[in-house]
Amino acid sequence: MSVQGQPLEITVIGCTNLKDKEWLSRQDPYVVLEYAGTRYRTKTDTDGGKNPTFNEKYVLPMIEGLREINVSVWNSNTVSTDDFIGSGKIHLQKVLTSGYDDSVWPLTSRSGKRSGDVRVILHFNSQKEKKASLASPVPSAPPSGYANYPPAYGSCPPHGTYPPAGCPSGYPPAVPYGAPPPYGAYPPQACPPQPYPYPAPGGYPPASAPPAGYPPPPGGYPSASGPQAYPYPAPQGYPPYGPPPSGPYGHY
Template sequence: MALVPGCITLTVEFGKGLKDKDFFGKQDPYCIITVGNQTFKTRVAIDGGKNPVWNETFRFNVNNENDAHVVVMDEDDISRDDVIGECRISLAKARELGMDDVQVPVLSKHSRKQHGFIQFKIKFEPSDALKYGTITGAPQAMQGPMPGPGMVPMGYGAPMHYGQPMPYGQPPMPYGQPPMPYGQPPMPYGQPMPYGQPPMPYGQPPMPYGQPPMP
């Protein structure tokens, strides 16, 4: 039976007890996740050692895909990257219930022995829910065609086209002739009349008093 198409959201949270591929120092693990023909790579957990933390989320479009394949690698600067292990995640529970939290054992590529596990969180959204916006928090799609060139979105009136501005009237008449210059300045005042002769000197001083009376 065909499965309901939709979108798988897969979060790679952390690993525990992974096999250490480095003889000196701590290894630098990362994951390569494949669903169908879609492949993503996590960031490198520098010095993550046996217990790396990623907390990265990826989205996959799915039709009939019902599992994800994960290869855990150790990044090397000098030589080729080493394979730490691999695991396969079932998407069936998430596709049925909408979500799933799962710890998946990491197996050695050749001996198939388990070396730790990786914690995943999985969510599934059916395509119909995505299309019609019935998933909580999903953005609602706008109905109707998008406006093309020259079209105005619904709800707004067409823009008014303003007419050509009327030309202004003739410029005002120039002002009249400048006013006549003022007349000749008034005649200068006459010469001041000289003052009269200085006043006559005062008269002679009074005569001295007579001789004092006889004793």
């Protein structure tokens, strides 16, 4: 597999346990990457001391046959020349094989002594993998014949897709709010017809019959539908009032 011209992402996270080049103050480290004659310099971590952090990402075009990146760490000075802290090599075999590498690489001084570590994250995605991912089919629509295909969990179905056409739902059809139900939507009540007005119960004399044992009033009793005289005349057959009784109690 040729890697010529393909991009390699490298993120410089930071350094640990750097050799201190300052006596009276904290050192100000920065990192330099060199690949195929091109140099990439991070910002200076002012007062970063022995454990500076950077979190800077670069994209390097790959060169076929060149599988190492040179890395060096320096201490920035404003008056004199910058101090060299250490250098090392970052190997690319792992990232070219698996596509990802998060490793710590050792740094050594010019005398060969350990002078700290640098951590970088590498990411590589070959053009072959990109083409394969683009060529893979992505289901964007349900198969033909499934107009009412269920939507994904958590999403709302499009308007008009539920329930499927022609499938009974088991519920009466929806009626707009305030509108009467359609004729025939509800079963009629099986109640027998009732006459109105209701007939009078049997066994009672008619309203115009006189009560038994009393003589009728002058002119007879009025009919049930006629007006009623009030007050009624006094009943007949009682003796008239006579003189007051005599006795020791005197007059009324």
